[in-house]
Amino acid sequence: MDHRLKKKKQFAYIYRKGKRITNKFLTLFVIPSKFSSYKIGYSVSKKIGKATVRNKIKRRLKEIVRVSDFPKNNFNYVLMVKEGIENLEFLELKKQVKDIFSKIWKR
Numbered sequence: 001m002d003h004r005l006k007k008k009k010q011f012a013y014i015y016r017k018g019k020r021i022t023n024k025f026l027t028l029f030v031i032p033s034k035f036s037s038y039k040i041g042y043s044v045s046k047k048i049g050k051a052t053v054r055n056k057i058k059r060r061l062k063e064i065v066r067v068s069d070f071p072k073n074n075f076n077y078v079l080m081v082k083e084g085i086e087n088l089e090f091l092e093l094k095k096q097v098k099d100i101f102s103k104i105w106k107r
Contacts, residue, residue, distance in 0.1 A: 003037065003040055004039065005040060005076065010076075011043070013031075015078065017031055018030055018076075018078070019031070021100055021104055022100075023103070024084075025081065025082050025084060025093075025096050026079060026080065026082065026085070026097065027079075027080040028079055028100045028101070028103075028104070029077065029078040029080070030075055030077055030104055031075065032074060032075055033074055033075055033076045036074060038072040038073050038074065038075050038076065040065060040076070040077040042079050042081075044058055044080075045080075047083055049086050053086050060090060060093055061081075061093070064094050064097045068101070070101045079097075
């Protein structure tokens with residue numbers, strides 16, 4: 001199953017209606033889904049760098065989410081990155097993603 005958000009309309013809806021959680025390098029928007037699976041979108045601004053840098057960050061984020069065991073179902077997410085994330089090592093990025101997902105379930 002493909003768990004990606006792709007359409008601009010889907011992103012806009014989640015930005016407008018979703019709950020926002022932030023940390024130093026990431027902003028996570030969360031909204032309940034009417035489906036039993038989850039969907040996630042990745043937003044990397046051109047401020048972060050050239051296309052190769054942005055694509056590398058997206059690939060890393062996708063892999064971290066894929067192998068992690070967050071309780072992901074029944075929600076839609078948009079993971080937006082902030083400036084400075086391009087300088088992080090993979091393990092530090094993984095720690096930041098785990099941190100932001102853990103903040104959801106503490107609420």
